[in-house]
Amino acid sequence: MQKKLNSFINSSIIISLAFFILGLVFLTMPSLSLDIIRWIIAIGSLVIGALLIAADLGRNRAMPFFSTTLIGVVLLVIGLIFIRHERVMDIFPIVLGAIFIINAFSSSRLTMALRGTTAGRYATITTILAIICGILLIANPWEGSLSMMIFAGIMMIVYSASTFVDMIVLKKNVKSLTKELKSFFKSTDSK
Numbered sequence: 001m002q003k004k005l006n007s008f009i010n011s012s013i014i015i016s017l018a019f020f021i022l023g024l025v026f027l028t029m030p031s032l033s034l035d036i037i038r039w040i041i042a043i044g045s046l047v048i049g050a051l052l053i054a055a056d057l058g059r060n061r062a063m064p065f066f067s068t069t070l071i072g073v074v075l076l077v078i079g080l081i082f083i084r085h086e087r088v089m090d091i092f093p094i095v096l097g098a099i100f101i102i103n104a105f106s107s108s109r110l111t112m113a114l115r116g117t118t119a120g121r122y123a124t125i126t127t128i129l130a131i132i133c134g135i136l137l138i139a140n141p142w143e144g145s146l147s148m149m150i151f152a153g154i155m156m157i158v159y160s161a162s163t164f165v166d167m168i169v170l171k172k173n174v175k176s177l178t179k180e181l182k183s184f185f186k187s188t189d190s191k
Contacts, residue, residue: 009171093138105131
């Protein structure tokens with residue numbers, strides 16, 4: 001059990017370091033990161049689309065009412081759009097901004113129900129902030145894309161650092177943790 005636990009901890013440390021590096025890349029080079037993500041989406045869409053079409057054409061038609069050709073063609077078109085149009089990633093902040101605004105208006109009913117209370121004041125503030133953020137994302141999609149990449153980088157760095165510290169602490173205490181787990185499983189098996 002100790003070997004498996006050590007293997008898990010080591011894998012988690014490696015993954016957290018990879019996330020940390022990726023977070024640094026997102027934070028320091030948001031424009032390049034967006035471009036790389038665009039190419040990954042483009043190539044992935046093209047490959048999956050081609051595979052779906054090939055699978056459908058090679059099928060013996062045992063299921064005549066189920067076809068993956070349409071989905072494959074849509075993915076091919078999406079892949080070509082992502083290759084052809086460099087600014088296609090600008091659509092994500094626009095969509096996210098619309099989601100913020102729609103969600104804010106949806107939750108405004110709750111805000112109105114809480115009117116006059118402390119919770120209602122906080123809900124009103126967060127609703128207004130969500131609407132402002134949505135408008136800013138829609139009005140400035142390129143800056144919104146870069147800001148999202150920078151924010152994602154910061155979040156990845158914080159997450160990976162937290163996981164790294166947790167795993168180092170676990171690694172230092174792996175013997176006692178293994179002992180505790182063995183006694184726990186023995187006690188649950190006897191019941």
